[in-house]
Each structure stands twice: as C-alpha cells, then as structure tokens.
Amino acid sequence: MASPTSHTLEAHGHYVQFYQSDEPLLNRNVGRFLWDGLLRGDALLVIATPERRESLTSHLSRLGTDVPSIEARRQLAFLDARETLNRFRVNGLPDWRRFQAAIADAFDKLQSRAEDGGICAYGEMVGVLWQAGEYDAAILLEDFWNRLLHGSGITLFCGYPIDIFGKEFPSERLQAVRCAHTHVISAGSDEHLYAAVHQAMDDVLGAEAGEVRVRMSADRPLTDVVPPAAESSILWLWENLPQAAEVILESARQRYIEAQAPTA
Numbered sequence: 001m002a003s004p005t006s007h008t009l010e011a012h013g014h015y016v017q018f019y020q021s022d023e024p025l026l027n028r029n030v031g032r033f034l035w036d037g038l039l040r041g042d043a044l045l046v047i048a049t050p051e052r053r054e055s056l057t058s059h060l061s062r063l064g065t066d067v068p069s070i071e072a073r074r075q076l077a078f079l080d081a082r083e084t085l086n087r088f089r090v091n092g093l094p095d096w097r098r099f100q101a102a103i104a105d106a107f108d109k110l111q112s113r114a115e116d117g118g119i120c121a122y123g124e125m126v127g128v129l130w131q132a133g134e135y136d137a138a139i140l141l142e143d144f145w146n147r148l149l150h151g152s153g154i155t156l157f158c159g160y161p162i163d164i165f166g167k168e169f170p171s172e173r174l175q176a177v178r179c180a181h182t183h184v185i186s187a188g189s190d191e192h193l194y195a196a197v198h199q200a201m202d203d204v205l206g207a208e209a210g211e212v213r214v215r216m217s218a219d220r221p222l223t224d225v226v227p228p229a230a231e232s233s234i235l236w237l238w239e240n241l242p243q244a245a246e247v248i249l250e251s252a253r254q255r256y257i258e259a260q261a262p263t264a
Contacts, residue, residue, distance in 0.1 A: 012155050014146065016177065017185040018162040018169070021256065026159055027052075029185060030122050031059025033157050037120030038065060041113035042155075044076040045106055045121040052124060052159075053078050074111040081125045092134070094141045103148060116153050124159045126177075131161050135173050142180035157185075164188075164231055165253040167246070170238035178225055186228035192259040193230040200251035201237075204244060212241070 015033075019026035034044050034056065046056060057067050070076040084106075088098035112118055123145070129138040142158070149156060160177065162168060164187045178184055186193060201209045216236050227235065234252075237245040 012149075012153060013182045014149055014180070015155075015157045015183045015185055016160065016181040017157070018160050018164050018187045020161045020163040020187075021165060021253070022188045022260065023161075025187075025189060027055045027059055030157055030159065031056055031063065034060060034120055034122065035063045035065065037118070037155070038070070038075070040118060041115070042118035042120045043074075043107075043110035043112040043114075044070075045079070045110060045119060046077070047079045047081050047084050047106075047121070047123040047125055049081050049124065049128070052081075056122070074109060075113065077106060077110055079106060081123070081128050085125050085128060089137075093137050094144055096144055096147075099141075099144045100148065107154075119152075119154045120157075121154060122157045122159070126158050127160045130177075139173070139176050139180065142177065146180060164234055165249045165256075167238075169231075170235055178227065181225060184225060184227045184231065186230060188230065188256055189260070190228065190230070193228075193256055194233070196252045196255035196259060197230050197233050197237075197249070199255055200248045203251055204248045215240070 017026050017029060034046070037044055046053060048056065060067055067076065071078075084102060085094075087102045088095050090098065107119060110119060126138045126141050129135075129141065145156060145158075148154070158181065162174065168174060188196075198209075198213070201212060205212060216233060219236060219240075226232070234245075234249060237248055241248075
C-alpha cells in the first residue's frame with residue numbers, strides 16, 4: 001500500500017502521523033485534511049488539546065474557512081482530548097461501551113452536508129496516552145476506533161508525539177500502532193526527510209553507503225501498511241545496522257532541522 005501525501009488522503013481511511021520531529025507539518029497536514037473534508041461536504045470532529053485546537057483553527061481560517069460559522073451550523077465540533085478520554089476510561093483503560101457512547105454523542109451533534117453523511121475526524125487522545133507512557137491504553141483505543149470505523153464512512157487522522165529519529169521508533173509497541181492504521185503519513189517534508197537520512201548515511205558509512213542502499217532496496221516490508229520512504233529507510237537501519245543507526249539518525253536529525261530552517 002502506498003503512503004499518501006497530505007494532499008492525496010482518501011476518504012474512509014485511518015491515518016497516522018508521528019510528528020515530534022516536525023510538529024508544524026502535522027498542523028499543516030491536519031488542517032488540509034479537514035479542509036478537504038469540508039470541500040466534500042463532510043462534518044468535522046476534532047478531539048485535541050487546546051493548543052492543537054488553536055493551531056488548527058488558524059490553519060482553517062487561512063485556507064478560507066469561517067470557523068465560527070461552520071461551528072454554529074454544526075458542521076464542526078471541537079472536543080478536549082483529555083476531558084473526552086476521562087469520559088470513557090475505567091481503571092485507567094478505555095471502556096468499549098463508554099467509548100461508543102461518548103463518540104456517538106459527538107457524531108450525533110454534527111450535520112454533514114455530504115450525500116453519504118461523511119465525517120472527517122482528527123484525534124490525539126491516543127497521543128495523549130502515549131505521551132503519558134500509557135502504551136497499552138493507546139493501542140486498545142486504536143482497536144476501539146477500528147471497530148467503530150468499520151463500514152462507518154468516517155475518516156480518522158491520528159497524531160502521535162513520537163520522534164522517528166529516536167530508539168522508540170523501531171520498537172514492537174510502535175509496530176502495533178503502525179499496524180492499527182491503514183496509512184502512515186510522512187513525519188517530515190518528504191524530499192527533505194529522505195535526503196537527510198541518505199546524506200547522513202553517506203557521512204557515516206562512506207563508500208559502504210551504496211551497498212547498503214542496494215540491500216535496502218531489495219528488502220521489501222512484510223506488512224500491508226508500508227511506511228513512507230524515509231521512515232522505511234530508518235526502520236531498515238535499526239533492524240540491519242543497529243550499531244551505526246543511532247549515529248546516522250542523529251546526523252539525519254540535524255540535517256533535517258537545518259533543511260527546515262528559514263533562509264535569511
């Protein structure tokens with residue numbers, strides 16, 4: 001499965017972006033995702049922190065959306081991520097029946113203008129759980145979302161504050177997160193992120209980098225959810241060159257930061 005860009009998101013998918021290495025890109029991608037939903041006539045549900053709500057409101061306004069107007073006509077609803085989580089947690093874990101009730105209540109208050117009654121939702125409750133170290137709860141919540149999304153006509157975009165350059169990225173628990181989604185959105189500007197990783201490989205590996213690229217190209221991911229090219233390269237490095245991966249990826253991080261810095 002190809003990894004879509006922010007401008008090619010299909011309706012009725014379950015998307016994820018790991019954004020700690022480039023949070024402004026997440027805001028742009030989610031803003032565009034919501035805007036595209038509005039153009040289709042979808043209703044929008046945003047379950048986010050107050051800071052994210054402010055950023056997404058700003059992005060939608062710049063794209064031409066009268067946010068107070070679409071809120072007033074019930075085509076857009078904002079919910080606080082932490083408050084919503086507290087509505088359906090029992091002994092620290094999400095409860096399926098309470099989750100169903102909380103989300104159904106939010107959806108029932110929305111008015112879609114699309115023929116199929118489509119809904120675009122952005123959620124970072126899973127990101128809040130992950131940041132708090134509640135990994136099992138986050139993965140369970142993803143399972144609940146998938147049960148709810150099946151055949152529903154809802155498109156969901158999830159955000160996780162995870163650093164793709166760090167040691168956490170190749171972990172088994174993060175593999176479970178990736179597999180819970182239909183698509184992984186690149187954590188960085190595609191061309192800059194891929195270039196940063198491969199230039200760092202040249203820096204650290206020297207003449208061996210060419211051979212590594214050949215091996216990397218020959219190894220195909222054994223999963224239906226194929227990460228974007230840069231993320232695939234990062235995962236390959238951790239799996240196949242673990243001793244060099246940390247040095248390569250720290251160099252890649254610095255290169256990516258420099259590439260994103262505004263020029264004078």
